[in-house]
Amino acid sequence: MIDFELQTEFIPLDALLKATGIAGSGGAAKAMVAAGQVRVDGKLELRKRCKIRSGQVVSSDGATIRVKGEPASGQPGEKPPG
Numbered sequence: 302m303i304d305f306e307l308q309t310e311f312i313p314l315d316a317l318l319k320a321t322g323i324a325g326s327g328g329a330a331k332a333m334v335a336a337g338q339v340r341v342d343g344k345l346e347l348r349k350r351c352k353i354r355s356g357q358v359v360s361s362d363g364a365t366i367r368v369k370g371e372p373a374s375g376q377p378g379e380k381p382p383g
Contacts, residue, residue: 302366303366305321307368308370310354312353314330314334314346314351314359315327315349316330317353318359321364330349333361334349338361339360339361340359340360341353341357341358355368356369
């Protein structure tokens with residue numbers, strides 16, 4: 302199981318697959334999703350840019366990614382102070 306720590310409110314599915322090394326490139330990640338090789342929370346996901354948020358579990362080719370983390374405090378879309 303791979304634990305992935307979110308730095309923002311969400312990450313697109315294809316970007317998550319690439320960032321965790323499940324896919325070697327963004328193109329490979331998109332191809333995996335289009336081919337029906339990816340599940341989100343146990344359900345087949347065919348949207349390449351599906352928003353993955355904290356608490357969701359993504360699986361593909363025997364690998365499982367648990368997405369953790371919370372966005373910075375404040376309102377959605379609000380820039381952090383500083």
